[in-house]
Amino acid sequence: MASSDAKAQAKKDFEDVFAILAEEFLANVNSRKLPEEATEWIRKNLYHNVCGGKMNRGMSVVDSLKILKGAEASAEDLFKARVLGWCVEWLQAFFLVADDIMDASITRRGNPCWYKMEGVGTIAINDSFILESSIYFFLKKYFRQEPYYVDLLELFHEVTLDTELGQLIDLITAPEDNVDLNRFSMEK
Structure with missing residues (x-):
């Protein structure tokens, strides 16, 4: 298989997992007896905000597994790496939706x-x-039995806090209506 064919297949394999995860999460939402309108709203949220990016962050999880395990990576290992990769993509979507509001992006x-x-x-x-x-629904479903489950939880929480702190610095040091380049230095 040519390199471009392999990349296209890797992207398709990754994208295919999104639909599985979206349906699992929506089934979880449905089990909570919410109105159908709420479930449909969440479906639109997922497909509008999580899909459509380059998926570099998420696919790098799969690539990392392949580098670490090579031919020893099982189908289950690859599936779980894709799930974890989508968790990274979901996290990015969470940040982007909030950032767009804060930045009044169009x-x-x-x-x-x-x-x-x-x-x-x-x-x-x-x-x-x-x-x-x-x-956290996905992490629990797919990784709870793993010895590294708590490490994953802590990592996602730490990345979230670090990103939120970075966003705060961005918002308070460079408000668009009051740009002051004196606020920036090599130390900051």
């Missing part, structure tokens, strides 16, 4: 930002929380 990935979609507005804040919470 478009994301060539489409209107989620909060700019008709009828969404500030509901997108809660939608970003749902994206984040779904990560």
Whole structure:
């Protein structure tokens, strides 16, 4: 298989897992007896915000497994790496939805930002929380039995805090209406 064929297949294999995860999460939502309208809202949130990116972060999880295990990587190992990769993509989507609101962005990935979609507005804040919470649903479902489960939880929480602290610094040191380059130095 040519290199471009292998890359295309790897991308397809990764993308195929998204639909599985989306349906699993939506089934979990349905089990909570929410109105059908809420489930459909979440479906739109997932497909609008998690899909459509380059998926470099998520696919790098799979690539890392292949580097570490090589031919020893089983189908189950690869599937779980794809799940974990999608958790990374879900985390990125959570950050982007919130960031777009904070930055008053108009478009994301060539489409209107989620909060700019008709009828969404500030509901997108809660939608970003749902994206984040779904990560922990997947981690529990697929990794709870693993000895590294707590390490994964802690890692996602630490990355989230670090990103949120970085976002705070971005927001308070460079407000768009008051750009002051004196606030920046090599030490900051």
